[in-house]
Structures are given as structure tokens and as C-alpha cells.
Amino acid sequence: MGNPAYDAYRENVAGRSDVADTPELVAYYQQLAQLDTAALWTVANKIEPWEPKSASVPVLWRYRDLREHVLRSVDLVTPEKAGRRVIYLDNPGRRDVSAAVGWLYSGLQVMHPGEAASAHRHSSSALRFIMEGRGAYTIVDGHKMTLGANDFVLTPNGTWHEHGVEADGRTCIWQDGLDIPLVNTLEAGFYEVHPDLRQAVGHPVDDSVALWGAAGLRPQGQRWTHRYSPLFKYPWEPTYEALCRLARLQEGNPFDDTLMHYVNPVDGGHVMATIGASMQRLRPGFAGKAHRHTGSFLYQVAKGRGHSIIDGRRFDWQERDIFCVPSWAWHEHANASDSEDACLFCFSDLPVMEKLGLYHEQALADNGGRQPVAPLPG
């Protein structure tokens, strides 16, 4: 084997690095390495790319494939031993960090009636989106919430939280979403198990919704200074009604049709400091145009069926399927039905992109805004 090549990233473009290896330079590079340094021009074109190229790949996780495996975990491990019985989505391009896409983690968790996971808290922000079952609940800092299918619930960073299913409920499956990989890579992750393993419920059930879940109304005398929403639960029915009402009144946007962001009612911003979420409705027959933007996005099909074309590959989805759009990947969504609407739940690191000034967006100009589609891999 010969010397390593230091000139692998050369570009013959004005303003870019274009230095060929010479014996003298290679010797110089080796001296630099001994001082824990290196020459920028050997890596400049690599570390300053013209545009983002995500390490994540587009993936569709079919619920009909996953469901039985998720349920099987109940037989294989106990909550006590496993902590939580979760099958997580492991993007082939991000196996090193256990991410579904970008720096976002997601998993499917199952719980039987009468079970509960132990309470803990961590630096990561977390959310759940309920997929099936009855009797699920979450407790956040003493506030208990009851949950049904397509309900969206927050367990923000730093809050004590635990999940369970009532004894008279039915086996529940939900999707967890967290920024664990982001917090880890930013080297800021702390974790604590609750000293009692359980927390007391210190407030009336669903009080968060009663206090903060009224449109255009703020309860008197409630101060809130956290960076996350005091409204912990966003129920499905009013969300779906709001989308339908808005869709009746005005045309949607060419990429997403009718989309609403879940927000913190205290300041109108994203629900948590690092994770945003939205629900969108594709009207019957909708076929969106393609665009791309920075940030990593994970979708769950809350209703209906259709397809998305992501970086030229077509993914056909139906209710409960999950798919991801990596950063700066072209994507377009279409509803397969001419009579039924389709709804996509989505969570993302959009707050991170926005706060750090890194959000960029581009519409596809060519081909009427539609991507050419490659055949699905065998």
C-alpha cells in the first residue's frame, strides 16, 4: 500500500482548493499531523461542500411489516429488564447513531394493559404519536394525559415522564420521537431515573388541555417560562377538524396542501426547543410539487394512502406507515384517493434549523415541479 492521498478532494475551480500532492508536501503534512494539525487545503473542498448531501437515506417503514415484530417484543422481554419495549427505526446511513433520519431517533413502543414504564427524565426532548390501542396515558411532571389514536403528546426535555396503559385498556402501540442523536452529538446528554420509579399525579387529568387548549384564550395568572409548550397534548379530532375547515376555505400550498404546525400557545412558537411537529392534509386527488429544504423530517401516515417521491424514488404508503425525508432531499407527496383525504403527521428538527439560521428552501423548477422517478430498487 502506498502513501495516503491528501489530494483526493481537488477541484479545478477558482476560489477552491486544487493542490496536488508532492513528496515535499506529503512530508509537510506528516509533520503537521504530529502537532495535531493539518493543512486546510487538503480537506477544504470536503468540509465546505457546495450544498448539503445527507448521510441519511430515504426509507419507508411499512407498519404491516413491523407490527408483528413490535408485538413479539412483549413475549421476549419484560419492561423491567428492557426499560421500554421499543423497536427503533434504524436508518441505514446512520446506524452509528441509532437515528431514523438525521439526528432524530424514533421507535415503536408497545405496552399491555396494566403495564407502565418507569419514570425518568433526560436532556432529550421527546414526543409520542399514538398508533393503536385504548387506555394509553402519559404523565409529565405530575400532569396525566389520556391518549387515543393520532393524539400527539409532548414529554419535553428535563421533565419527569412515564407512559402506561390502564388496566382496562387494550394493547397500545405508539411512535416515540426524540432528539437523542442530536443531544448526544452535541455532547449534552444527561439521564436520570426517578428516585421512586413512579411519580405522583399532582393535577387533574388532562388539565394541560383545559388550561392551554382553548383557541385564542389564555388562562389568567398562569406564568410559563419554559422553552416548551405547557400544552402537552394535542388531540386528533380538533386537529383534523381544523385542517378540514381550513381546506374548505382556501387552496393549499403546492407542496404540502393544507399544513398546520403544532405550536406553543404561550408564544406561538414550536412545541419544544429542538423538535417541531405538524399535521397536514392532502385533499382527494392532491399531487404536490417537489421542493427541498434543510432539516430532517419523519412522517407517519395518520389517515389514508398515497405516495411520496423522495430524491427520485417512489414510496407508496398507507395508514401507520412511517417514512423519512433527509435534509435537502427533493420530495413531493400525493394522495392516492380521489374521494378520501390523507393526513401526514410529521416531526422534525426545524426549530434547530431556524434558531441557528440554517434553514434554506428551494422549489424544483424543472419538469413542472415534478421529479423524474427511478424504479424502486428490486
Place this chain on the structure above:
Amino acid sequence: MGNPAYDAYRENVAGRSDVADTPELVAYYQQLAQLDTAALWTVANKIEPWEPKSASVPVLWRYRDLREHVLRSVDLVTPEKAGRRVIYLDNPGRRDVSAAVGWLYSGLQVMHPGEAASAHRHSSSALRFIMEGRGAYTIVDGHKMTLGANDFVLTPNGTWHEHGVEADGRTCIWQDGLDIPLVNTLEAGFYEVHPDLRQAVGHPVDDSVALWGAAGLRPQGQRWTHRYSPLFKYPWEPTYEALCRLARLQEGNPFDDTLMHYVNPVDGGHVMATIGASMQRLRPGFAGKAHRHTGSFLYQVAKGRGHSIIDGRRFDWQERDIFCVPSWAWHEHANASDSEDACLFCFSDLPVMEKLGLYHEQALADNGGRQPVAPLPG
């Protein structure tokens, strides 16, 4: 008549002014006056009072007294001649500025089916609270809203706006609320009549509610940088439901029971730059404690009956009555019914007090928090 007394405000308290008139001083004061100046110590105790003493007096306006007069205005003047047929509330302490209380104006406006007022805009912020009738509507910058009893609607400063009643409606009466006296006294009032006297409706009816009236949801792609809420209409039913739901879950506050502020969903703040509004619910049997705070408050009874004690005077009210609480006046509210709730709509200059750092609040410590009541005059 002798010389004017310059020492009318003397106080024999350390740190306060206590200078008696002398011939030499009076001569000095007269010299100062010729230079458009004066001696601070002659007015210091007057202009730096120990605490606020409002120029407004508590008043109860009974709807059963006012209604026939309001309706009679229809026979007496045309909308074309009168601009608007409004009977305004004229606080006996503020007749010079046409205010209901403090720097807030309020009036009762009547409109017959098929009538409409001409469109205009002004520096004042305005609101309406619907009292009776059917078919009322308001248009704000091309957004038309349909209105029913107890609906609350904004016509913020600088927006073109007009009011009307549909031809197939019924005679409507509503309460107007504005900061006209404040804007006038701040010498910042501008007024324009719409060049066409009417504005076009440029959006689907009630689109403001469809876009911004969903709890915890923000429509994608809508930028909003105005200082007022993009949600122009706050309908009664969901507001009342929100109050009932919250009241079932938790005890109210000792002064106001269950109270919710109407807010701007974009930032969670007050609905307009100078005027805030709220709806409160007094549960059956509620008898609140007394407190006082800066700011001027005007109430309309949206539901039920009861009484308020304001600076020691008792005012018994029923649905549609209006009453005011001047700045720093002690006040306590009570529901007269043991079976029905009572609801009070209120608007105020609370945003002004807060933004200028002038809000203060005090609970009555004596007598179990209840004021001794003077007999009603007359």
C-alpha cells in the same frame, strides 16, 4: 377676591413640600409665571400623589334603561347623517373626553337589517361585543366575519373596517369599545374615510377563524408582523365551553373565579396594542374577594346576574348591563344565583399598563377581603 393660594398642597411630612406663601414668594411665583415656569414645590404634592385617585367614578349602565333610547336613535337620525348611530357611555367624571372609564370609550350601536356603516380607519383600536340581533357582520381589511350574541370581534388600529347587518337579519345592537380618549390625549389620532365608502371582501368569510382559531395550531406559511391579533373574531360558544371545562378541573382565583384573556395566537399576547379583553365565569354561589389594580376596566354581563362592590358601593347587574371599575378602585364580584353561572366580558387598557411598567395590584387585607358597603346614593 384675593391672591391665588400657591400653598394649597402643603404636607407636613419629611420628604414632601411644605412651603407657606409669603409676599416675597408670591411675587417670585408671579415672576416665574411670566417666563412660562413655576416653582415645583407649589405643586409637587399634587402631581406626585401617594397613590392613584381616579377621575372616573364607578357607574352601572342598566340595559333595560338604555335599550329603548338606543333603538329610538334609528328613528331620529340616518346612518348617512350620523355616521354611526351610537349612544355612548359618558362617565360623569370624564365628560370632557367622552370616556366610559379612564381613557376608554364605549357606546351601544344599533343597525337595522340591510344597513351598513361607511368604511373608515383610524389610529384608535376598536372592538365590538354583540348584544342582540341576527345577521351582524364586520369587515376588517377585506376579511368578513359573521357575528352572533356574545361574539367578540376586533377592528384594530390602522385597519379599514365597516359594520353591517344582512338584509335577512334582525335589528342588531352591540357594544363598541375603543381607546379614542387615550389616542386623543396622546395626540396621535388620525382618521380616514374609505375612498369608496365601502371595501371589497377579498377573502372567504370567517377565514381569520379558520386560519388562526385552532388551539395549538398555526397555519403554515402565514407571516404576521402586526401588533394585533390576526384572529379577528372570538366566538362565544367555544369561549364559554373553555371556561366551563377549566372551571370543572380547578378552583378559580379568589377575585375573579375562572378568567381567560383573549389573546393573539401569534405571540400569546394581548389582542391589540392598547386594549386587552377577557371573559370570566363566576360559578353558582361565587362571592369574590376584593382587590384593586391600576388600569381602567369596563364590564358587560354576558350571562346571569349578580353584583359588584366598587369602592364601597354595590351595583346589582343582570345580563347586558355594563359597569366600570376605575383605576385603583377596590372591587369584588358575586354571582346572585346558586344554580346558574354568570359571565362577565371585560375590556381594558391593561396592555398599556403592562408595557409602560405601570401595573400594580393589591388584595384587600382587612375584613376577610370584603369591603364595607355604603348605601347606594338616592
Place this chain on the structure above:
Amino acid sequence: MGNPAYDAYRENVAGRSDVADTPELVAYYQQLAQLDTAALWTVANKIEPWEPKSASVPVLWRYRDLREHVLRSVDLVTPEKAGRRVIYLDNPGRRDVSAAVGWLYSGLQVMHPGEAASAHRHSSSALRFIMEGRGAYTIVDGHKMTLGANDFVLTPNGTWHEHGVEADGRTCIWQDGLDIPLVNTLEAGFYEVHPDLRQAVGHPVDDSVALWGAAGLRPQGQRWTHRYSPLFKYPWEPTYEALCRLARLQEGNPFDDTLMHYVNPVDGGHVMATIGASMQRLRPGFAGKAHRHTGSFLYQVAKGRGHSIIDGRRFDWQERDIFCVPSWAWHEHANASDSEDACLFCFSDLPVMEKLGLYHEQALADNGGRQPVAPLPG
């Protein structure tokens, strides 16, 4: 004497009120008055004017006229009796509220070496601008500041504060500026005398400047959540240098030449919640154009001489003179010297106008932006 005229404000303009008195209407108006109400159309054109018309009049207070009277107050009253020996500026249009212009109070205070005023605090925001003398100091919440000519110092609302002159100093005169009339008219004024009449100095002298007075630097670990600047003193020399440096680099603005606002370094906003201040420099030979805006402005000539034309009247000023520009009054400034610059200190209620959404501005279009000048009243 006949009946009062209710139709004094008629305008024959579409969209405005134009109702003539009739016996029937007058009888109706009298009935309304008995219910503490009135008809809007009788006052609508009065309370909704087309544009602001200030109650204040432009005034120039010449220091050479005032100085001896200010000094004479020392012989006439003691600080103990008078509280403070201040001659205040009494705008002829605002005598009822002891204002220099609009809702701003201002006075000239004198203090002899070794004297000190008693400590107090109030809801009003206050400032001082030093005119002459040596050894002046102010203490704000235990922070002592030493002051020289043209230094600007804050005593924000709610802070304990007191003024004095060191025993080895020289008689000092300064200008006080407060929002007393505003706070009074908003019925939010509280006043307290310090229980000890004096406060202890609890920090190193001028620590406020050491902590917060470095450009582009923030001291570590200092939290500040008040609505006013933690930088209490803005010394003259660096302010003047900053204006000169900026003027060398770029052309000024046609109305004000080079103007800088004093700001709160914590958030870049105005120095206090209700009062803003600025220093501007008119280069030699500068003759500004006219504009007008809402808000009330009081100027002190910190350096040089020149004139201002305010609503068509010319006022010639020199160092230490004070003059006011009422709301919506046209005004233009000119430096009388071709070799020396002139500097104007100014304070205003601009923060109020901005926060309440009431700021408007207009340049004079006619006559090359210059006002025709009326002869000074005889």
C-alpha cells in the same frame, strides 16, 4: 342664555357626522344625559379628528432668563421645606398638568455644595441632564454616580434615588425630566419617601458604567430583567466623540443630521419604559429640512447655537436653552455657525408612541422641505 349647541362639530363630508340640532333631538340628548350617556354623532368629529392637534405650544426657555431665578430659589426655600428646589417649565397650553410639553414634565434644579435631597421612589421614570457646576452625584438603588456637565443619568421608575452635590463641589444646576403628567393621567402614580430619607451606597462608585458601559461587551453572570437600562449614566465625552466619529464617516439625515439614541445595552431598546433620549450633532452650516411626527420632544442645547422653526415660528437658541416640539408639529433645525458644531440633547415619549403603535412620521413635501416662517409674536 339659550340651549347648549349639540351640533357644533358638524362636517359636511361623507362618512362624518352632520346632524343639526332640532328640538326633538335636543330633548333626546337631555334624556340621554340623565342616564350618563350621550349621542356619539354630537361629538364624533371632535373626538375623531383628521389628524393630531397638540394642546401644547412651542416654547423656547432661554437659560439666560431662567438662571438667576433658579439660583434665587436657594435663598427663598430650604431643601427640607421644598423637597427639591426646582423651577419647572410650564407650557402655556398644559398648565393644568404641569407639563413642559405633552405629558412630559421638566424642571431646573439647583443644589449647593454639601446639600442632598431626600431619597424617594415613584412610578414615574426620571432623568437628569447636568447643566453646570461640579461635584453633582446621583444614587440609584445604592449605585452612586458622579456627574459633570452634559452627562445624562437615569433614575428609573421604582428605583430609590437621591441627588446631591459633594461638599467640595460647586453649585450645580441640572435639568430634570419625568413622565409625571403621563403617569398621573394614566392614574398609576405611587410615591414613597425612603424610610431613612437617605439610602446607603452599596456598590463601588460608577460601577454601572464599568459593568455596562463598554461597547459590544456584556459582563458575565449579570442577569437583568428590568424594563430599564442597567447603565444609569451616559457621560458626555464618549457620546460627543461617537457623534463626531460617525459624522466624519457618513452624511447625516436631512432632518436631524447625526443623531444617536441612548439605549439599554441589555436589549438595545430605549433607556426606560416610557422615556427615550438622544443626542444629536448638527455639523457647521447644517440647515435641516422639516418633518413632523407624533410624540412630544423636549430639547436642551448642549453645545453651540442655532435656530429651530416649529410650526412656522422661528426660535433662536444658544447653549443651555431649552425648547419643545409638540406632537405632529412641523420642525426643522439649523446650526448658526459655519465653523462650530451644535449639539442637542432631547428626551421624549417615543417609547410610548412605539409600544402603543401610535408613531407616525411625515416629511414636508412643499417648498423644498422648508417651512414658511411667521414673524415671532411681538
Place this chain on the structure above:
Amino acid sequence: MGNPAYDAYRENVAGRSDVADTPELVAYYQQLAQLDTAALWTVANKIEPWEPKSASVPVLWRYRDLREHVLRSVDLVTPEKAGRRVIYLDNPGRRDVSAAVGWLYSGLQVMHPGEAASAHRHSSSALRFIMEGRGAYTIVDGHKMTLGANDFVLTPNGTWHEHGVEADGRTCIWQDGLDIPLVNTLEAGFYEVHPDLRQAVGHPVDDSVALWGAAGLRPQGQRWTHRYSPLFKYPWEPTYEALCRLARLQEGNPFDDTLMHYVNPVDGGHVMATIGASMQRLRPGFAGKAHRHTGSFLYQVAKGRGHSIIDGRRFDWQERDIFCVPSWAWHEHANASDSEDACLFCFSDLPVMEKLGLYHEQALADNGGRQPVAPLPG
């Protein structure tokens, strides 16, 4: 070699995962992998650590070691070929991402009189800290700044910028600091070469300082809505004076003595959206206590000599040396001199930690707040 161990991260702690591999489970894991999924309990303890453990290691880069290598790059490559002649700091724990510490890049750049680098812009935020030479300048969006030793200059994300040395200057060396690794890992990096390779200077030299570099003053009429400071240059002399002045007035903090953050004068916040910077002064004889916090910090010694103990290792530094403190590493600083002060320039990703709600801090409680020190490695 046998099967991979899935149970490498077991912990026998309540609430943590503790599942041993069994043949049945291993088979299950392999099935999951085929669906791009995995079992959370196999990695939970790894991805949810009890506290951060940085991948970066503490490093001291001695300027006396690096300087000749930096200068030698001038002979080895041309600016045209290399883009920029920079030797970057390559943390042994982060070689994959070319980072000096955490997600921060830093390098030493050299330029000869008359040279200039081509203009470009990128999503990364950048800064320079001048180490030696004369005649250096930077142009940011047409604003040219002249630079001397210890001056700190911003080239914020999205701005066109270029660096050069005047023809009559002397060879300059400066430290570059960027968030390139962060922007890359967030998959949001864009890069553009200026179409003309040079930008025109469109403003007076150093106008940014004239406009925004005056303490407590804001130029009239300048709107600024970017997420970065409009003050692009923070000169050394006033910074050092401000530190000395503050140090004379009050005791420093036990960890950092006297430290000031460079701030955006428009809002008082960090200078750029992702990078913060500070200068601190260790008084003669200062020996700080140890603490640790999240975030990555890179120091350059601007003045003096001393040592820092980082995670138990001692690093002795002198002027121009650079060292890093990784996230959550214990660190304490000491000045080696009893007569001269020492100053440390520092930049970090503190804005990222704060905005994302990930900042945590802890003081060392044991041993009087001082770390036991390991001998330096061989």
C-alpha cells in the same frame, strides 16, 4: 469470530436496560435488522448516557511549535491554488470532522503583504482573531475593517467576505474560527465563490465601528434584522480597558475572574447565531476554581502566561498558545504571574447550547474546588 454481542451495554440498575443475549433474541435482532430496525434495549444505555462524555480531548497547541509551519505554507502553496493558506487544529478525537474541539473548526492563516483571498460566502459562521502582523483587513458585505493584534472580527454566515493584507503591511497570522463541522453535521452547508472573486468596498472603512461601536448609543434610522451583530469588529484596546476598569471595581468570579462576552449591540445577545466569544482577564496571582459545563470552548492566550487544568491534566500556556476545553470537562485557569495580568480570548458554541436548552453547569465541590492533577503524558 462469533456472533456480535448485542448486550454490551447492560446495566443492572432499575430503569435501565439489562437484557442478556439469548439465541432466540439474537435471531429476533437479526430479523429486525432486515427491516431497518433494531431493539432499543440493546443500545438504550449507550445512547442515553448518565452524563456527557466528549469525543474531543483537551489539547494545547503551542504557538512556538506551530508558527514556523504556518509561515512555511507560504513557500509551499499559493493562495490561488490553496484557496487559503491555513493550518488547522485537528483534535485527535475528532479527526473525522476536522474539528479543533466539539463541532468547532479553527486554523491559523498566514498572508503576505499585498495578498488577498478570494471572496466567498457560506452557511458557516466565521470569526478571526489577529495574532501578529500589520495591515490585515477583512471585507464583509462591502464593509472594510482594518485589523491589528488581538482584534476580533466577524464574518457571519451568509455574508460575502474576504481577507487581505495591505501592500505596505507586514506578514500577518490570525486564527480563524468557524462552525464548519456543526453546519456539516447538521447537513446544512452551502458554499459560494463570489462571481467576481473580489467584492467592492461600498462603505467608509470601519463604518461598522462608527455606527455600532459606541457604548449605550444606537445610530438613528439604522434597521437591523439579521441574526448576527452589525458590529463586525471588536478592537483590542477598548476591550482590554473595559476588563481592567471592571476588575478595579469588583471582584471577579471564582472560575473566570473578570470575563466579558462580545455581544450584538442591537439586542445584547451573542455575536452570531451559532458562535459566541469572550475575553477574560486573570488578575496577577489569580488561581481559579474548577467547574464544568456543556459546550465546546477554544481559547487563545491574548496576553500573559499561566496554566489551565483540564480534566485533571495541566497545560502551561503563554501568549498566542491555543487550547481547548471539551464539553463537560472540568477546567480551572491560573495566571502564572504575580505582577502581570493574563488575558484569554475564547470562542464557543454557547449560543447553540443556550438556544436548544442544553446548557448545564456544575462547580467542583470537592477538594476546595481544585482538581487533582495527573502528570502530563510523557
